[in-house]
Amino acid sequence: MTVLQEMLSYHFMVRAFVIGGLVALCASLLGVTLVLKHYSMIGDGLSHVGFGALSVAMVMNVAPLVVAIPVVILAAFLLLRISEEGKLKGDAAIGLISTSAIAVGVTVTALSGGMNADVYSYMFGSILSMNKSDMVLCIVLSAVVFLVFLLCYHAIFAVTFDESFAKANGVKTGFYNMLLAVLTAITIVVGMRIMGTMLISGLIIFPALSSMRLFQNFRSVMISSAILSVLCFFVGMIASYLFSIPTGASIVLVNLFVYLLAAVVGRGMRL
Numbered sequence: 001m002t003v004l005q006e007m008l009s010y011h012f013m014v015r016a017f018v019i020g021g022l023v024a025l026c027a028s029l030l031g032v033t034l035v036l037k038h039y040s041m042i043g044d045g046l047s048h049v050g051f052g053a054l055s056v057a058m059v060m061n062v063a064p065l066v067v068a069i070p071v072v073i074l075a076a077f078l079l080l081r082i083s084e085e086g087k088l089k090g091d092a093a094i095g096l097i098s099t100s101a102i103a104v105g106v107t108v109t110a111l112s113g114g115m116n117a118d119v120y121s122y123m124f125g126s127i128l129s130m131n132k133s134d135m136v137l138c139i140v141l142s143a144v145v146f147l148v149f150l151l152c153y154h155a156i157f158a159v160t161f162d163e164s165f166a167k168a169n170g171v172k173t174g175f176y177n178m179l180l181a182v183l184t185a186i187t188i189v190v191g192m193r194i195m196g197t198m199l200i201s202g203l204i205i206f207p208a209l210s211s212m213r214l215f216q217n218f219r220s221v222m223i224s225s226a227i228l229s230v231l232c233f234f235v236g237m238i239a240s241y242l243f244s245i246p247t248g249a250s251i252v253l254v255n256l257f258v259y260l261l262a263a264v265v266g267r268g269m270r271l
Contacts, residue, residue, distance in 0.1 A: 015134075049097060208221070
């Protein structure tokens with residue numbers, strides 16, 4: 001408690017806890033659906049697109065998030081269109097777009113004088129890089145993601161488990177797939193400030209996988225994923241502060257430990 005009180009005495013830490021907690025919550029909810037649809041690597045692909053967009057924005061001296069959000073949403077739309085039309089499998093489409101975006105980002109960064117502190121912070125995350133305007137924008141976007149997900153929960157559930165059956169029953173599967181991609185894109189861009197482009201997909205994948213080791217019911221997995229994600233984020237933040245290690249890496253390592261623990265517990269429950 002003493003360490004937590006000390007951390008909360010810093011304004012930038014308070015901002016990090018608020019933004020990170022919201023991002024962790026949104027990422028965990030979306031992660032369950034994405035993992036079940038075998039589309040979990042979309043987070044990794046979109047984060048690479050975000051890096052390319054941020055690199056271009058910095059060279060143009062434009063607010064990074066203003067550029068990154070529409071670009072990443074467009075990339076999410078392209079990923080779905082390419083996959084749905086059958087021209088490329090989902091993983092191939094992700095690899096195509098993500099590697100191209102990374103190449104653009106690295107090239108632009110090199111031509112503009114090399115990697116600076118801002119680019120580095122977006123690649124690997126940095127609490128110190130966040131300001132009040134970022135906090136307001138992130139809170140608004142996270143709230144939108146959370147509310148839209150709750151309002152569309154039943155349709156998303158139907159699309160997740162049996163898309164063909166849902167379509168036959170009048171559910172607009174194309175719209176909800178696009179909605180999931182857009183919500184994921186927003187979450188990725190918001191989370192890059194803390195986790196970095198290289199590690200943000202960990203917030204999407206790990207809590208969902210850990211919860212699936214413990215529960216079979218969709219709602220139970222969803223609730224467990226949300227709780228584990230937020231708890232792992234806070235524990236990772238504290239560990240990062242105590243041991244002076246990068247925030248994103250600390251949070252992912254905590255999630256990895258919880259996943260391994262859940263795998264052992266889950267196996268014991270099934271015996």
